[in-house]
Amino acid sequence: MSEIQLKNISRHELEQCLKCSICTVYCPVSAVEPKYPGPKHSGPDLMRYRIKDAAFFNENLKMCLNCKRCEVACPNDVKVGDIIQEARIKYSTHTPSLRDRMLANTDFVGTMATMVAPVVNFSLGLKPAKTVLHTVMGIDKHRTFPSYSRQKFETWFKKEAEEQQKQFTRFVSYFHGCYVNYNYPQLGKDLVKIMNACNYGVHLLEKEKCCGVALIANGLSAQAKRQGTVNLKSMRRSIENRDEAIITTSSTCTFTMRDEYKHLLELDNADVRDSLMLATRFLHTLITAGKIRLAFKKDYRKKVAYHSACHMERLGWIVYSTELMRMVPGLDLIMLESQCCGIAGTYGFKKENYERSQQIGATLFDHINEVDPDCVSTDCETCKWQIEMSTKYKVINPISLIAEALDVEETRRLNTVHEADKPHIQGDLAMP
Incomplete structure (x- = not known):
């Protein structure tokens, strides 16, 4: 085995995997998709073989959300999600499609869209446009697109x-x-x-x-x-x-x-x-x-349900956002059960992933409806799009809530x- 390969194994703590499968238990994709082998098998197990022979790579790894919940759950700090993503980078033979390139090049698409924002926003809401995107581009017709601003x-x-x-x-x-x-x-x-x-x-x-x-x-x-x-x-x-x-x-x-x-x-x-x-x-x-x-408005009142975005879980920084919101006297904060919303950035926009994406987030949507807050808060913009599309509630970033409640003077x-x-x-x- 080459020095580069050994370095690669060590970097992701591959050799520390205990094969306990707790990562699979916490994997939101494994819970709804029988075809996905789960993070342990897709990650540490098969990486040992892939290092020897790239033929062991399976394109089913594209089902991974890269939510990192496997890494949060791992008792031995194995970077399971990184192993899967690195395998996709190194071994996948899939050529990105026009759809993939458009979804990925957010600066280019955003710059173009903001120039004619009203037209773009109106067009993306029309059924014929959604049908074309669904059949030609592979962007699911049920997906609601975020609006573009007229001014950057x-x-x-x-x-x-x-x-x-x-x-x-x-x-x-x-x-x-x-x-x-x-x-x-x-x-x-x-x-x-x-x-x-x-x-x-x-x-x-x-x-x-x-x-x-x-x-x-x-x-x-x-x-x-x-x-x-x-x-x-x-x-x-x-x-x-x-x-x-x-x-x-x-x-x-x-x-x-x-x-x-x-x-x-x-x-x-x-x-x-x-x-x-x-x-x-x-x-x-x-x-x-x-x-x-910070000083806050004395008459501010709002019931807020907080959604723990997956990457916030991995950073370990949820406490900063939630404790900051708890400093607002009139803000009633309710913590939602920690789970993936299912969108995973561009993942949930793709026709082949849409149904799976919604299945993953279904329990979260039900929980939000049960809580019936004035709004939902999260630190992730794509979680916002998913929740706003799948429930009747507006989603507001913690920073915007603090700004809303702040007594500026x-x-x-x-x-x-x-x-x-x-x-x-x-x-x-x-x-x-």
């Missing part, structure tokens, strides 16, 4: 950038991602509102590309690596400029750049990884350290202190 977040922010620089002396960099840029700029505006109230300015990265998660899932890992290289270069520039953190509002973007860049794309991100975090983690850390304070007053009284905290935020 980056366009809005350009008008704000000069004021940010004038008013503040402490900054964070914001990786906004495709969802905020093309579909829902309001989430980015909400983050800027909160950070400004806390006496922090916001920078955008010098150059930002899609995190690459959709590219990896659709067999375009080389392009994902190129885009990841651009993102890492921009993050390093932010750190050099002494921005205190690189914050995000998407759990999947965060997870991809922190972990999959290293494990799947072989991009060295060690120098930026600890500075990259969800905005809820950044805010929670500052609050618990006594660095900032009082928060600004509480955080208006001299810069010298607020020590640099980047070291406090580093995590192992």
